[in-house]
Amino acid sequence: MKISELAEASQVPAKTIRYYESIGLLSTAVRQANGYRYYHSADIETLVFIRRCRELNISIDDIKQLVSVQRDPKASCATVDSIISEQLARVRQTQRELAKLEHTLEALVTSCRSEQIQDCCILQSLRATDGA
Known part of the structure; x- marks a missing residue:
């Protein structure tokens, strides 16, 4: 199948497919005499797998291992278990950081009762050099 057909079947843009080929994540397609890349039906499964991993924000290097x-x-599932466990830890860390960010923004949004920029507590807080 042509790259456009593979892109449609896998829901991965053709540009991304070419990128995955260039970094070795997807096997290089066979080129016919007309210069078009031709793919196998197994490439759909691989691309769907990669797309789902990317949806889970798994890194390209980890996807290569998977x-x-x-x-x-x-083979043992130890590598798979480790990659997924590490990704879960990263997601949890991101959630903690986002919770802190939310708390800071919430404090900022409720800090200002002024109606004029010159008295805006939010802007004053953001300009403060003491890191508060």
Whole structure:
């Protein structure tokens, strides 16, 4: 199938497919005499897998490992478990950071009762050099 058909079937843009090929995440497509790339139906499954991993914000390097370990069906799941556990830890850390950010923004939004920029507590707080 052509790249446009693969893109539609996998819901991954053609530009992204070409990028995944260039970094070795997806096998290089066979080029016909007309210069078009031709893909196999198995490439759909690989791209869907990659897309789902990206939706989970898993890094390209980790996805490369996940794609690689699948080549040996009898291999241990330790690598997979580790990657997913580490990703979960990163997500939880991000949630903590976002909660702090939310708290800071909430404090800012409720800090100003002024109606004029010259008296705006939010802007004063953001300009403060003491880090408060």
